Amino acid sequence: MKTCSVTGCDGKHRSKGLCNKHYLKLRKFGSPDVGETYHPRTNGAPCAVDGCGEAARAKGLCNTHYKHMNAYGAPTAGTFRAENGAGTVISSGYRSIHVSGRRALEHVAIAERALGKRLPRTARVHHVDGDRLNNAPTNLVICPNDAYHALLHRRQEAMDVAGNPNYRKCQFCKTWDSPENLRLVSLGGYHTKCKNDYQSARRSKA
Structure with missing residues (x-):
């Protein structure tokens, strides 16, 4: 040059x-x-x-x-090229790389390599420590679907906030509590009193 x-x-x-x-x-x-x-x-x-x-x-x-x-x-x-040319960190926080001539998310490619085949269409890959760029095989869990992936995130949040992965958040007062004290709905739940207070407040404004 x-x-x-x-x-x-x-x-x-x-x-x-x-x-x-x-x-x-x-x-x-x-x-x-x-x-x-x-x-x-x-x-x-x-x-x-x-x-x-x-x-x-x-x-x-x-x-x-x-x-x-x-x-x-x-x-x-926007997106930035990762260090040493190791793909691109996209706006969602994941790293995108080239694999066999196609663009793929790095954590998905690593999970597929460990599994020995392409992931099922409904599968999701969970990052244990929450770091989307930590794609070490030991930090990845293959979930069968979105519901199971959401369950892992909910249990981790409960552990971080309340110290118990089995706790759930009341949909109305937003506090974490034992499932025994809640009416359970899907992955969440609510205190009966909190729901009644919420409905009463809505009726009083009508």
Whole structure:
């Protein structure tokens, strides 16, 4: 690849033997060795997005985050290429990769590899620790359907909030309680008193 002719600069050649930075300085100041640096308004500052070490190019953002700002309205919105080219992290938080010429979700591909065949149409893959990018086989559970997947999430939430995976949330007061104290409905339930109070409040507003 042809590079800039300025000593010490290995930038990609653009025109007149110069990289983009030195070519712009040549046009503006008459020489590639004088004048301000490329995009002086950033003053060498890093991108304003936390964790991004790239140099700011415009509006305090690096090239990638600036493009996302223009395209999606926020510098961190949209999809980003994962590190080391390992697929793409999509807006839902999962990683998408190429497998045998087709695009697939990484956690699904890993589950299918462990299973030795394609997942059934109704199957879902659950992340035990809740991290959608932790696709270690030991962190994945194949669920037969959406209902079982929802059950795992409900039990994990009950464990995190109430310390007991068997507890359920009242649909009206939103507190977690033992199933013995609730009228159970599907994966949830409610306190009889909470339901009666809710219905009374609605009637009084009618």
